[in-house]
Amino acid sequence: MIDFFVDFFSYHFLNRALLVGVLVSLCAALLGVSLVLKRYSMIGDGLSHVSFGALSIAVAFHWAPLPVSIPVVMAAAFCLLRLSENSKIKGDAAIALISSSALAIGVIVMSFGSGMNADVYNYMFGSILAVSQSDVWISVSLSVIVLTLYALFYNKIFSVTFDENFARATGTKAALYNMLLAFLTAITIVIGMRLMGALLISSLIIFPALTSMRVCRSFQGVVILSAAIAVVCFFIGLLLSFLFSTPAGASVVVVNLMALVVFTLLGKCLRRAR
Amino acid sequence: MKLLTCHDLCISYNGQLVVDHVSFSLEQGQYLCIVGENGSGKSTLVKTILGLVKPQAGxxxxxxxxxxxxxxxxxQTQVQKDFPATVFEVVLSGCLNTRGMRPFYSRKEKDLALKNLELLGIGNLRKKSYRDLSGGQQQRVLLARALCATKRLLLLDEPVTGLDPVITAELYSLVKRLNQEHHITVVMVSHDIASAVTYADQVLHMGSHMLFFGSVQQYRTTELYRHMTGGCDCD
Structure with missing residues (x-):
């Protein structure tokens, strides 16, 4: 057992993946509570596809991936929010449009480069080897920014999530905080995408929030439990992936799925006991 | 003393003029009911007073x-029906308008939230989850939140929708009590003309343009009132 952990922590790339993964899971879980409650969960999914498109273009032109993708995905987040608010095209349709377009553009750009299959596979489903030393620094500092802003604006985010009209009527700039949520989500997705994969990253946003809502009765409880669940699930997922040589991103998602099942049953029992 | 004055308001909604040259004013301590049929611009007028909708003119x-x-x-919105938050968290969020850029609540706001919970007789529910409450309890919670946000003016948008008659009567007399004992000015949007003339002292009858504005006593004598209540004076 101890040997196993010594073994696990002796790989530098695993340590890096663990650090970035835990931070991304934490950010995603916090933001996810509001996104799920506001019925914005699909925005995470849409943004991850845009992030895929942006990354593949950055790689094709040999640009640094994170500095290129973050502004692009932020712009996409801005557009998605605008689209879902002024609903000429309904929100879900708009997200489907943007995400499939970004995916298509990304795949075409990649096909011009070499090694199309391996790259596409890694970007779609994530790669544990993708996190470089310089990425770690960017990821850590961005995560700290996301967590700080979330903590500072926690009460405003609650008010805007629970009742946007009331929040606006009493002088809270709801549009601003919606935008803040979208931007923080954009940052989180870009950081986590290469580790988790474009198709799997949105699970980090949705699963922990849904899982904790099965048992918690307060918003604060949901937020704290989601954060804890996200971190624990990521850690277990990464361990299992190391143990059974399964893909890391997919393993984390499956662990999250199991947590959801367990907490759903637990929630049913608790409700019966009350 | 005047609290609120609306002067010659014209408001469009989805390109259609729904509020057409409406003027009225409200004294402190009054209780105004805005009545009218669906689509008569009641809710739009309320949203304009709140600053959520911009008027075209006025x-x-x-x-x-x-x-x-x-x-x-x-x-109530769809999102709220299944929202995991305690009653206390919801009521406390009413205090946000006095916080400005300061991020966290102080003792003062927490005490105010507790005081308003007690005032509305739901102090015992404060640790309960909002989604587990009955419709009437949820409305009381939202009323407590509204009280945290104001000292003077309550604005209620069809507060009794979906409540049973007993709970409806309770909520009406609660609002009346806040108006009389705590001197809070009330503006209520309602379908229910019979209750409006029982509890309110001013009536604004909307039908895109203003059909009537004045005291309840005057309103009872109008043809409009007799027509709306089917010819009988029912209160």
Whole structure:
């Protein structure tokens, strides 16, 4: 057992993946509570596809991936929010449009480069080897920014999530905080995408929030439990992936799925006991 | 003393003029009911008073208070029905308008939230989850939140929708009590003309343009009132 952990922590790339993964899971879980409650969960999914498109273009032109993708995905987040608010095209349709377009553009750009299959596979489903030393620094500092802003604006985010009209009527700039949520989500997705994969990253946003809502009765409880669940699930997922040589991103998602099942049953029992 | 004045308001909604040259004013301590059929522009008028919708013409003036100090009780949204938050968290969020950029609540706001919970007789529910409450209890929670946001003016948008008759009567007399004992000015949007003339002292009858504005006594004598209540004076 101890040997196993010594073994696990002796790989530098695993340590890096663990650090970035835990931070991304934490950010995603916090933001996810509001996104799920506001019925914005699909925005995470849409943004991850845009992030895929942006990354593949950055790689094709040999640009640094994170500095290129973050502004692009932020712009996409801005557009998605605008689209879902002024609903000429309904929100879900708009997200489907943007995400499939970004995916298509990304795949075409990649096909011009070499090694199309391996790259596409890694970007779609994530790669544990993708996190470089310089990425770690960017990821850590961005995560700290996301967590700080979330903590500072926690009460405003609650008010805007629970009742946007009331929040606006009493002088809270709801549009601003919606935008803040979208931007923080954009940052989180870009950081986590290469580790988790474009198709799997949105699970980090949705699963922990849904899982904790099965048992918690307060918003604060949901937020704290989601954060804890996200971190624990990521850690277990990464361990299992190391143990059974399964893909890391997919393993984390499956662990999250199991947590959801367990907490759903637990929630049913608790409700019966009350 | 005047609290709120609306002067010659014209408001469009989805390109259609729904509020057409409406003017009225409200004294401190009054209880105004805005009545009218669906689509008569009641809710749009309320949203304009709150600053959520911009009027095409005309203006609204507040004296002795700011617009963000209105205690608003909105219609319930789909999102709220299954929302994991305790009653206390919801009520406390009403205090946000006095916090400005300071991020966390102080003792003062927490005490105010507790006081308003007690005032509405739901102090025992404060640790309960909002989603587990009955419709009437949820409305009381939202009313407590509105009270945290205001000292002077409550604005209630169809507060009794979906409540049974007993709970409806309780909520009406609760609002009346706040108006009489705590001197809070009340503006209520309602379908229910019979209750409006029982509890309110002013009536604004909307039908895109203003059909009537004045005291309840005057309103009872109008042809409009007799027509709306089917010819009998039912209260």
């Amino acid at each position: 203006h609204i003036a507040f004296s002795n208070m700011q617009r963000k100090e209105i205690g608003y009780l909105p219609q």
